[in-house]
Amino acid sequence: MTGTLYVVGTGPGSAAQMTPETAEAVAQAQEFFGYFPYLDRLNLRPDQVRIASDNREELDRAQAALTRAAAGAKVCMVSGGDPGVFAMAAAVCEAIDKGPAEWKSVDLVVTPGVTAMLAVAARIGAPLGHDFCAISLSDNLKPWEVITKRLRLVAEAGLVIALYNPISKARPWQLGEAFEILRGVLPASVPVIFGRAAGRPDERIAVMPLGEADASRADMATCVIIGSPETRIVTREGKPDLVYTPRFYTGDNQ
Amino acid sequence: MTGTLYVVGTGPGSAAQMTPETAEAVAQAQEFFGYFPYLDRLNLRPDQVRIASDNREELDRAQAALTRAAAGAKVCMVSGGDPGVFAMAAAVCEAIDKGPAEWKSVDLVVTPGVTAMLAVAARIGAPLGHDFCAISLSDNLKPWEVITKRLRLVAEAGLVIALYNPISKARPWQLGEAFEILRGVLPASVPVIFGRAAGRPDERIAVMPLGEADASRADMATCVIIGSPETRIVTREGKPDLVYTPRFYTGDNQ
Numbered sequence: 001m002t003g004t005l006y007v008v009g010t011g012p013g014s015a016a017q018m019t020p021e022t023a024e025a026v027a028q029a030q031e032f033f034g035y036f037p038y039l040d041r042l043n044l045r046p047d048q049v050r051i052a053s054d055n056r057e058e059l060d061r062a063q064a065a066l067t068r069a070a071a072g073a074k075v076c077m078v079s080g081g082d083p084g085v086f087a088m089a090a091a092v093c094e095a096i097d098k099g100p101a102e103w104k105s106v107d108l109v110v111t112p113g114v115t116a117m118l119a120v121a122a123r124i125g126a127p128l129g130h131d132f133c134a135i136s137l138s139d140n141l142k143p144w145e146v147i148t149k150r151l152r153l154v155a156e157a158g159l160v161i162a163l164y165n166p167i168s169k170a171r172p173w174q175l176g177e178a179f180e181i182l183r184g185v186l187p188a189s190v191p192v193i194f195g196r197a198a199g200r201p202d203e204r205i206a207v208m209p210l211g212e213a214d215a216s217r218a219d220m221a222t223c224v225i226i227g228s229p230e231t232r233i234v235t236r237e238g239k240p241d242l243v244y245t246p247r248f249y250t251g252d253n254q
Numbered sequence: 255m256t257g258t259l260y261v262v263g264t265g266p267g268s269a270a271q272m273t274p275e276t277a278e279a280v281a282q283a284q285e286f287f288g289y290f291p292y293l294d295r296l297n298l299r300p301d302q303v304r305i306a307s308d309n310r311e312e313l314d315r316a317q318a319a320l321t322r323a324a325a326g327a328k329v330c331m332v333s334g335g336d337p338g339v340f341a342m343a344a345a346v347c348e349a350i351d352k353g354p355a356e357w358k359s360v361d362l363v364v365t366p367g368v369t370a371m372l373a374v375a376a377r378i379g380a381p382l383g384h385d386f387c388a389i390s391l392s393d394n395l396k397p398w399e400v401i402t403k404r405l406r407l408v409a410e411a412g413l414v415i416a417l418y419n420p421i422s423k424a425r426p427w428q429l430g431e432a433f434e435i436l437r438g439v440l441p442a443s444v445p446v447i448f449g450r451a452a453g454r455p456d457e458r459i460a461v462m463p464l465g466e467a468d469a470s471r472a473d474m475a476t477c478v479i480i481g482s483p484e485t486r487i488v489t490r491e492g493k494p495d496l497v498y499t500p501r502f503y504t505g506d507n508q
Contacts, residue, residue, distance in 0.1 A: 012366075017274075017275050019273055019368065020272070021270035082368075085372070086383070090384070093380045094498065108379075112375070122338055126337075129347070130390070130396075133385065134385065134387070141384075141501055150412065158400070158404065159408070234351045244344050247345060249397070
């Protein structure tokens with residue numbers, strides 16, 4: 001008998017931004033795997049089992065969850081945001097790809113969620129209103145020279161850039177170097193948004209021009225969005241600035 | 255007295271994929287602006303007013319909604335998916351930017367949602383598991399040469415590419431030409447996902463290699479995801495294939 005593995009995303013953190021589909025998957029599952037702060041976002045019942053871990057060892061965690069699901073359990077793998085964006089869905093697929101044949105028989109259900117860049121964008125206007133990309137700045141996962149090449153190419157392409165995993169204790173200098181690279185391609189006036197914990201009580205959103213962007217404003221809970229030359233700021237008396245990228249490309253600022 | 259403009263995203267279509275935050279905004283609002291199929295997704299009360307329109311004239315629609323909100327109404331602008339991704343949030347910000355001063359005083363609340371590429375990705379595995387971009391193929395909004403330049407650069411960068419607005423009656427040849435351009439940069443084996451109406455009853459998901467990708471498989475309700483050279487397919491007996499992009503970049507396939 002084979003079980004089910006739900007791979008869910010909680011959204012940015014607030015229960016109001018988690019879909020009913022994900023809530024229903026959580027209600028159905030018996031065993032929960034995931035980074036402990038994400039498990040803490042769920043109000044689990046006493047009969048539901050938590051197997052919390054730190055935020056490393058993603059493949060081990062996926063293998064442990066698949067082992068339980070292949071044995072017949074209803075298992076839930078929990079990510080923040082969307083499980084398919086720099087999160088656990090890829091680790092689960094990789095484990096299935098490389099694992100024992102019976103893992104391919106597990107019923108796999110991935111439920112999408114609101115990923116961080118969408119939550120940050122909503123709080124500030126519409127910076128992702130035209131073509132954009134999402135790049136993880138973690139050089140644990142790819143060589144730094146691949147990251148810098150990608151940054152140059154997407155900036156040259158005129159895409160708005162959302163940076164995930166911008167900084168950590170083990171990776172203190174990469175975001176500052178990314179800003180330096182982008183200053184070589186983009187105008188200094190391009191708006192940079194530091195969106196921390198969007199939708200949560202400790203939310204903090206700041207905007208500054210790329211020329212003055214200071215990497216120390218970011219932490220692990222921050223998604224950094226760098227505008228394109230088309231991105232505009234709207235000032236409003238008594239209200240926070242809006243940042244948006246127009247639907248129509250004019251090229252006036254290129 | 256000024257009112258409120260909620261700019262909401264319904265998600266891909268199923269009520270189970272709309273966030274509680276959006277449902278609450280819908281419950282609060284009195285007047286609803288939007289493309290009529292998106293309004294049809296909401297179960298509006300008899301006291302709630304629908305101002306449905308076709309999918310053009312986004313700026314006119316934004317201006318009409320802001321006029322009502324500035325007069326004190328609680329107004330809701332409805333997009334499918336996420337309102338900030340090729341949808342109405344940018345049109346609303348543009349209208350505020352260029353409109354009368356009183357529109358800057360309207361309380362603007364944007365609620366994020368699950369955008370199409372995330373819903374398609376969840377149905378097939380984790381194709382967006384590493385760096386990716388979202389590009390609108392509509393040359394109503396930018397010159398075709400800007401689009402082709404962007405496609406070449408992001409493919410060269412090794413990003414997975416989600417194409418929004420891939421095809422329409424007025425734009426029948428662009429997707430085929432986009433595939434041709436990408437075949438000049440990427441291996442013919444790269445998986446292409448045609449994700450139509452993900453999460454809705456008429457959902458249809460197909461995968462084929464870039465070398466054989468046929469633009470006629472797409473329609474206006476399709477999000478097309480083109481893998482990177484790293485993207486892999488997992489075959490499973492009796493179950494649909496999984497497509498995922500590994501978390502770790504190896505460069506083996508470049």
